[in-house]
Amino acid sequence: MKKLESNLKNMFLSMLLICSVMAFALAFVYTSTKDEIEKANKEKEIQAVAQVLPKFDNEPVNEKYISDGLCFYPAKLNGKIIGIAVKSYSDKGFAGRIEIMVGFTTDNKIFNIKVMEQKETPGLGTKMTEPLFLNQFYGKNLENFKLIVKKDGGDVDAITAATISSRAFCDALSKAYNAYKNYISK
Amino acid sequence: MKNSSYFLNGLWKENPTLVIVLGTCPTLAVTTAAINGLGMGAATTFVLVFSNLFVALLKNFIPDKVRIAGFIIIIATFVTIVDLIMKAYTPALYETLGIFIPLIVVNCIILGRAEAFAQRNKIFPSILDGLGMGLGFTLALTLMGSFRELLGNGSIFNIKILSANAKTILLFIMPPGAFLTYGYMVAISNYIKSQLK
Numbered sequence: 512m513k514k515l516e517s518n519l520k521n522m523f524l525s526m527l528l529i530c531s532v533m534a535f536a537l538a539f540v541y542t543s544t545k546d547e548i549e550k551a552n553k554e555k556e557i558q559a560v561a562q563v564l565p566k567f568d569n570e571p572v573n574e575k576y577i578s579d580g581l582c583f584y585p586a587k588l589n590g591k592i593i594g595i596a597v598k599s600y601s602d603k604g605f606a607g608r609i610e611i612m613v614g615f616t617t618d619n620k621i622f623n624i625k626v627m628e629q630k631e632t633p634g635l636g637t638k639m640t641e642p643l644f645l646n647q648f649y650g651k652n653l654e655n656f657k658l659i660v661k662k663d664g665g666d667v668d669a670i671t672a673a674t675i676s677s678r679a680f681c682d683a684l685s686k687a688y689n690a691y692k693n694y695i696s697k
Numbered sequence: 698m699k700n701s702s703y704f705l706n707g708l709w710k711e712n713p714t715l716v717i718v719l720g721t722c723p724t725l726a727v728t729t730a731a732i733n734g735l736g737m738g739a740a741t742t743f744v745l746v747f748s749n750l751f752v753a754l755l756k757n758f759i760p761d762k763v764r765i766a767g768f769i770i771i772i773a774t775f776v777t778i779v780d781l782i783m784k785a786y787t788p789a790l791y792e793t794l795g796i797f798i799p800l801i802v803v804n805c806i807i808l809g810r811a812e813a814f815a816q817r818n819k820i821f822p823s824i825l826d827g828l829g830m831g832l833g834f835t836l837a838l839t840l841m842g843s844f845r846e847l848l849g850n851g852s853i854f855n856i857k858i859l860s861a862n863a864k865t866i867l868l869f870i871m872p873p874g875a876f877l878t879y880g881y882m883v884a885i886s887n888y889i890k891s892q893l894k
Binding site for chain 1: 729755756757758759760761762763766767770771774777778781782784785786788796867870871
């Protein structure tokens with residue numbers, strides 16, 4: 512077949528056709544993957560909660576509630592609360608939102624942290640997902656651990672060459688802790 | 698040209714990174730570690746093969762004056778579809794490659810190959826060209842990522858090569874290091890090329 516000539520009618524029709532076909536294709540893929548994506552996200556939530564708290568036997572994701580604008584996931588063993596996971600975020604990152612899941616045990620200590628979403632610089636800010644950075648928070652009670660990077664006078668060892676990312680991480684963690692403190696003092 | 702030469706063209710003779718110097722933005726930005734280079738390369742190769750295929754299929758239906766707009770719509774749609782499907786069915790892979798997918802839309806190599814190759818050639822050579830170019834890109838990015846990770850972090854693919862006490866040159870995983878590494882890589886590949894002649 513010969514190539515279509517570039518007149519107004521041809522250009523209009525071919526662009527109209529391409530755009531509508533592509534729009535339909537996108538709409539189709541979007542609707543057919545929507546449920547799967549939701550399922551995958553829920554699975555991710557369940558896994559994150561399981562990672563940041565000690566062993567529990569209920570389903571915290573189904574019992575989640577919102578306090579101070581953050582999601583709380585209560586974990587119970589034999590009907591007794593053994594810890595609460597809090598999903599927190601910060602918009603102060605180097606590139607986009609950072610989302611973390613923090614697990615607090617009943618003695619108000621951090622049990623574990625998982626970074627759920629971040630778009631920081633690969634190789635620099637992304638190190639916030641690695642144990643080398645995260646280990647410093649485990650088992651800490653934030654009452655006596657100043658959640659500010661050392662450069663700004665706090666107790667946190669920032670990631671080399673990624674101070675902004677480290678600050679954002681601390682911001683998300685402080686949010687989680689403040690919401691948690693508010694909640695348990697109620 | 699023979700079919701194999703369409704494929705080999707992108708790997709070495711017209712390597713998109715080292716010779717054509719296209720797609721430098723993702724090249725400089727994501728090669729801070731070897732695994733990132735490999736990930737970006739794999740995702741790009743995938744999109745490149747399919748965008749070349751679709752452009753070669755549709756080339757006669759798109760009038761010349763609106764071809765760029767047409768190609769962009771095809772590429773962007775395809776990238777979004779890949780993004781959604783990966784999110785739904787391979788969430789673990791999406792965790793690692795997810796950040797690179799939106800970057801592919803603005804990767805010049807994709808549009809470059811659509812414009813320079815796929816719209817002038819038949820379907821099969823276009824697929825081979827996409828594959829060759831994609832693998833060439835992957836190879837160059839992985840190599841560059843390995844250099845930078847080794848010099849800046851003492852490891853390759855997250856495996857420690859240098860001892861923990863070894864002094865690493867942090868500069869190499871920061872943006873200036875990207876330009877330095879890139880420059881040396883182009884120089885070395887040009888040297889090798891001149892020796893082969």
